[in-house]
Amino acid sequence: MRSASSPAARLNPAVLAIEPSVIRAIAAKKQPGTIDLGLGEPVLLPQQRFIEAAARWAAEHGVKYTVNAGDPALRERIAAHYAYPGMATARNVCMTTGSQEAVYVAIKTLLDPARDELLVVEPAFPAYAKIAQLEGIAHSAVGLREADDYAYDVDAILAGLRPRTRMIVIGSPANPTGSVLREAGARRLAAALLARGGEPIWVLHDEIYRELTYVGDPGYLARYYPYTVVANSLSKSNALTGMRIGWLIAPDVAIDALVKMHTWATSTASAFGQRVAYEIFGEPGALTEQSAWYRVQRELVLAALDASGLQFAPIDGAFYVCVRLPHGGDSLAAAFELVERRGVAAIPGRIFGPTLEGWLRLSWVAPIDDVAEGLRRIAALA
Amino acid sequence: MRSASSPAARLNPAVLAIEPSVIRAIAAKKQPGTIDLGLGEPVLLPQQRFIEAAARWAAEHGVKYTVNAGDPALRERIAAHYAYPGMATARNVCMTTGSQEAVYVAIKTLLDPARDELLVVEPAFPAYAKIAQLEGIAHSAVGLREADDYAYDVDAILAGLRPRTRMIVIGSPANPTGSVLREAGARRLAAALLARGGEPIWVLHDEIYRELTYVGDPGYLARYYPYTVVANSLSKSNALTGMRIGWLIAPDVAIDALVKMHTWATSTASAFGQRVAYEIFGEPGALTEQSAWYRVQRELVLAALDASGLQFAPIDGAFYVCVRLPHGGDSLAAAFELVERRGVAAIPGRIFGPTLEGWLRLSWVAPIDDVAEGLRRIAALA
Numbered sequence: 001m002r003s004a005s006s007p008a009a010r011l012n013p014a015v016l017a018i019e020p021s022v023i024r025a026i027a028a029k030k031q032p033g034t035i036d037l038g039l040g041e042p043v044l045l046p047q048q049r050f051i052e053a054a055a056r057w058a059a060e061h062g063v064k065y066t067v068n069a070g071d072p073a074l075r076e077r078i079a080a081h082y083a084y085p086g087m088a089t090a091r092n093v094c095m096t097t098g099s100q101e102a103v104y105v106a107i108k109t110l111l112d113p114a115r116d117e118l119l120v121v122e123p124a125f126p127a128y129a130k131i132a133q134l135e136g137i138a139h140s141a142v143g144l145r146e147a148d149d150y151a152y153d154v155d156a157i158l159a160g161l162r163p164r165t166r167m168i169v170i171g172s173p174a175n176p177t178g179s180v181l182r183e184a185g186a187r188r189l190a191a192a193l194l195a196r197g198g199e200p201i202w203v204l205h206d207e208i209y210r211e212l213t214y215v216g217d218p219g220y221l222a223r224y225y226p227y228t229v230v231a232n233s234l235s236k237s238n239a240l241t242g243m244r245i246g247w248l249i250a251p252d253v254a255i256d257a258l259v260k261m262h263t264w265a266t267s268t269a270s271a272f273g274q275r276v277a278y279e280i281f282g283e284p285g286a287l288t289e290q291s292a293w294y295r296v297q298r299e300l301v302l303a304a305l306d307a308s309g310l311q312f313a314p315i316d317g318a319f320y321v322c323v324r325l326p327h328g329g330d331s332l333a334a335a336f337e338l339v340e341r342r343g344v345a346a347i348p349g350r351i352f353g354p355t356l357e358g359w360l361r362l363s364w365v366a367p368i369d370d371v372a373e374g375l376r377r378i379a380a381l382a
Numbered sequence: 383m384r385s386a387s388s389p390a391a392r393l394n395p396a397v398l399a400i401e402p403s404v405i406r407a408i409a410a411k412k413q414p415g416t417i418d419l420g421l422g423e424p425v426l427l428p429q430q431r432f433i434e435a436a437a438r439w440a441a442e443h444g445v446k447y448t449v450n451a452g453d454p455a456l457r458e459r460i461a462a463h464y465a466y467p468g469m470a471t472a473r474n475v476c477m478t479t480g481s482q483e484a485v486y487v488a489i490k491t492l493l494d495p496a497r498d499e500l501l502v503v504e505p506a507f508p509a510y511a512k513i514a515q516l517e518g519i520a521h522s523a524v525g526l527r528e529a530d531d532y533a534y535d536v537d538a539i540l541a542g543l544r545p546r547t548r549m550i551v552i553g554s555p556a557n558p559t560g561s562v563l564r565e566a567g568a569r570r571l572a573a574a575l576l577a578r579g580g581e582p583i584w585v586l587h588d589e590i591y592r593e594l595t596y597v598g599d600p601g602y603l604a605r606y607y608p609y610t611v612v613a614n615s616l617s618k619s620n621a622l623t624g625m626r627i628g629w630l631i632a633p634d635v636a637i638d639a640l641v642k643m644h645t646w647a648t649s650t651a652s653a654f655g656q657r658v659a660y661e662i663f664g665e666p667g668a669l670t671e672q673s674a675w676y677r678v679q680r681e682l683v684l685a686a687l688d689a690s691g692l693q694f695a696p697i698d699g700a701f702y703v704c705v706r707l708p709h710g711g712d713s714l715a716a717a718f719e720l721v722e723r724r725g726v727a728a729i730p731g732r733i734f735g736p737t738l739e740g741w742l743r744l745s746w747v748a749p750i751d752d753v754a755e756g757l758r759r760i761a762a763l764a
Contacts, residue, residue, distance in 0.1 A: 009609060009635045013494060013496075015639050044444075045441075045444045048437075051437050051441070055433050055437040063433070063622055063623070063624040064624045065423055065623045097479045097648040097652075098648065104646060104647050104648070109397050112395060113394070131646055134646055166392070241446055242448065242654065244648070254391065254393065264516055265483060266479040266480065266482055266486070267479075267480055270652045272655065
């Protein structure tokens with residue numbers, strides 16, 4: 001039998017062209033005892049009562065296919081909870097395999113690779129650009145500025161629009177910076193996009209850190225702009241990263257095509273996970289029950305940051321903080337130095353866009369003493 | 383605020399071009415009391431002990447991300463269970479959101495839309511061709527013959543190869559016919575493909591009905607052909623359609639690219655579902671525990687088929703039977719006549735390829751009296 005290691009087998013070049021993940025390369029360098037500030041998921045346990053309830057439901061009903069878009073009763077609860085204008089019915093919601101599938105399906109469905117372009121607002125989660133690349137969709141980037149603490153700058157976003165731009169993706173609260181688009185900014189961005197005329201530009205608002213918002217005036221594009229598509233999940237709010245339950249909320253003009261694409265990619269989201277979500281959305285406060293822990297931890301982290309002497313961007317949302325390397329410079333080299341020789345895993349800012357070069361992204365869900373020690377070791381970088 | 387129902391919003395034409403599902407259109411016509419022979423999922427309940435075990439595990443460990451390819455311990459169990467040559471290690475397995483994602487990722491990753499073509503062996507599950515269409519990959523079809531009872535015909539498959547064919551997709555046991563590629567056929571197909579030389583042609587073997595096989599000599603391509611990629615899931619074997627736990631098994635030359643594509647589409651499969659799978663693969667016999675019910679039901683169905691006078695294809699696998707319309711002809715019209723006026727939901731053969739026009743696909747997991755009554759009503763079609 002001929003060996004399968006023959007080099008003659010070919011694959012899709014668009015898949016091969018995607019670079020391997022730096023986050024994974026750094027994770028692979030971790031040793032026992034490494035202080036892990038690279039982690040992208042909560043350390044809390046999920047609320048077990050919802051998992052038990054879903055298990056009891058499964059005993060009675062089995063775990064069958066839902067319709068492709070997901071259980072209508074769950075979708076109705078989600079639509080009603082967010083109550084976005086024009087998107088407040090079950091029909092406007094499609095359950096997905098985490099927000100990753102939600103983002104994948106949205107970019108793939110709403111943009112035409114032959115003519116459309118995606119605008120990424122950086123620093124940004126690398127998946128947006130990678131998905132565009134994979135789908136042969138051109139993308140450009142607008143960089144938020146260090147001098148502004150990486151705050152959302154609506155004028156800069158609008159100035160970044162190009163003739164072919166047909167989608168802007170905004171993560172708010174942002175991964176990696178925690179920046180939050182404010183209500184005034186959301187209103188102004190919506191008004192400017194509506195005033196443009198011509199073919200509408202989609203906004204993909206990635207709201208995955210929504211329940212972890214520490215400012216009083218967050219902006220939700222879907223409230224003001226009818227061409228918004230929202231991606232979200234239970235991964236961060238309810239410590240259910242591994243349950244893979246996310247969703248899209250979209251206007252009538254987009255939802256059928258989104259559901260169709262979702263159908264061919266994954267058929268349906270987990271019915272078990274959907275039942276967990278149904279329980280969570282049925283209990284007032286369950287979605288934000290864990291937020292209190294983050295608020296307390298954030299205060300401790302802010303104190304440790306002040307003590308470290310490091311420059312950092314404000315923590316307005318999520319569970320990350322971006323810190324500037326003491327001498328700026330090559331964040332990739334610094335991240336490898338830290339994980340290989342100083343026992344700290346942190347993510348180099350560069351992978352979130354050139355505007356964050358010279359910085360590191362740290363997650364702060366580890367025990368506070370570990371976070372503080374990690375900050376000291378970063379501050380000690382020569 | 384401008385209405386989101388403006389027709390100016392554009393979408394990806396490749397997604398819009400996919401026709402709506404006929405299966406869904408027929409399902410939408412069902413009334414209370416309709417005999418449902420259209421169903422594509424088991425009626426058995428899943429083995430609750432595995433769900434309970436996963437819930438206990440979640441209470442202790444949470445439900446966190448696994449690595450993108452899935453839990454290494456589970457992947458090792460799956461690789462060892464199937465023990466395909468060159469694909470028998472954890473590294474060769476990627477857990478997916480059901481076999482739908484497995485098939486999607488395999489077609490998308492292994493074929494280059496710029497130059498490769500997919501060969502579908504019909505009658506076939508419509509997803510293969512739809513996914514190719516969605517990805518801009520050309521596809522051709524080879525039709526198995528009514529005169530052969532739609533048995534797999536290796537010579538016909540080989541004769542169907544075209545210069546650009548770089549993947550053959552084979553569902554065995556087949557949906558819709560239940561046909562099973564035999565061991566001799568698998569060996570012969572493998573030998574012929576290896577003897578061709580030149581760039582290898584991938585075989586995607588969709589094994590989702592593997593545990594429901596009623597012949598003694600089924601053929602598994604991955605045993606004989608190193609460019610085989612296998613898709614499977616727990617959906618049918620363990621009545622876990624809604625758990626969305628599937629996997630790909632692939633040789634070293636393909637697995638990294640498959641995992642990469644999977645990562646950007648869905649990140650990881652459900653960790654909860656993976657734990658259920660870990661329990662199932664850890665208990666000898668759990669994967670085939672429900673097969674006995676299908677074997678008994680199949681005998682009852684064969685008797686009802688004989689009594690009906692309908693012509694039918696042999697039930698060598700799966701839980702479907704294809705029956706010929708009494709007067710042949712338009713299967714789409716017959717299926718709508720049946721569901722709208724005769725209280726029977728059945729799937730028109732045409733949607734599985736022109737070779738099955740004049741036939742219907744029936745699933746036989748409903749109570750046997752319902753199956754028999756449904757067959758009588760089909761036999762009574764004027």
